[in-house]
Amino acid sequence: MTRAIQVLVPGLWRSSAQAPEVPLPRTLARIAGRARAEPTVDTGWETELAHALGFRQPTAGERRWLAVPVSLAPGMTDLVATRVEDLDAGEIEALWEAARPELDLAGAAPEERFPGLHLLVMAGEGRWEGVPPSVGLGHSMQALRLDSPVYRRLQVLANNLQMAWFDHAVNRSRVAAGQAPVQGLWLWSPGLPSEAPTVRHVAGGGLLARWLAEQVQVTWSADPLDPDADFTVLDVFLSARSSDRFAGLLQSLSDDVLEKRIARVRRDPSLALVVHDPGVARLRLNRRDWRRFWIRARGLVPARA
Numbered sequence: 001m002t003r004a005i006q007v008l009v010p011g012l013w014r015s016s017a018q019a020p021e022v023p024l025p026r027t028l029a030r031i032a033g034r035a036r037a038e039p040t041v042d043t044g045w046e047t048e049l050a051h052a053l054g055f056r057q058p059t060a061g062e063r064r065w066l067a068v069p070v071s072l073a074p075g076m077t078d079l080v081a082t083r084v085e086d087l088d089a090g091e092i093e094a095l096w097e098a099a100r101p102e103l104d105l106a107g108a109a110p111e112e113r114f115p116g117l118h119l120l121v122m123a124g125e126g127r128w129e130g131v132p133p134s135v136g137l138g139h140s141m142q143a144l145r146l147d148s149p150v151y152r153r154l155q156v157l158a159n160n161l162q163m164a165w166f167d168h169a170v171n172r173s174r175v176a177a178g179q180a181p182v183q184g185l186w187l188w189s190p191g192l193p194s195e196a197p198t199v200r201h202v203a204g205g206g207l208l209a210r211w212l213a214e215q216v217q218v219t220w221s222a223d224p225l226d227p228d229a230d231f232t233v234l235d236v237f238l239s240a241r242s243s244d245r246f247a248g249l250l251q252s253l254s255d256d257v258l259e260k261r262i263a264r265v266r267r268d269p270s271l272a273l274v275v276h277d278p279g280v281a282r283l284r285l286n287r288r289d290w291r292r293f294w295i296r297a298r299g300l301v302p303a304r305a
Contacts, residue, residue, distance in 0.1 A: 004273070005264065006048075009276070010237065013277045019247075032283065032298045033298040040279060042278055045235060050212055054195040054196055055193055058194075062122070062123040063122065066187070066189070069118060070082060071180035094169070095182055098165065099161055107122055117208065125148075129191060130154075130188040171183075202218055202231045203231070203233070204232055206222075262290065269287045271286070
């Protein structure tokens, strides 16, 4: 059975389309030409990693939710949520305390067992995971579906938190200092560990990836260039703002990540390399594909399901 070495690079294809003058490094261009395109859906790298680690969405019972503090601003047709990252411990404690009645009403409780991440514990009926931060933050918020009991409770909680924090002293102080106010929480749940992980070593993805990996006792490395990883998250392309920055990231992706994994695929015919930008393109390359020398290198063309 073929095992996959996965490299998730959310934002890679979009960055390439926005900077067409930046040439692809040789290895990446060869992969784009020789690999086979597979269908992809816009689930977000967080959901892809959770699934690889054996998490599945329950239909009932207690689960944990990532709770990202966000600021809300009007978009073209709806609100746009952006992460608030500069909160200090005192601000966080004051906001949680103000939210306690709303959390109690929803049957939710903050959890602080994992430093650096805001988590909520809540039980509920119905299957719903929410939208991962990499997919939803910075984009117009979609209309909520109310086909799940837990979904409806979370919507009520979100509305109540906005009212509880609207004129909170923390937010008044932040606005006066030119900082973004905290107006709500972006909630996403990976589900529960229910199946055996299909990966052994995760690299990159920050605290969120570490949280997921540690729950199922899978090795995690903070270094996304770790050559031993079989699941790598490179989310730096989501913030590649200039052509020079994009060119440097492309070269590092090609030289420091993909070449090392291609070497593993060439040595082991049971391995395949998957390069995946969720929702845009998914490329799979095995040793036989890599040996198709007659196929020309190409650019990053979005896959079509």
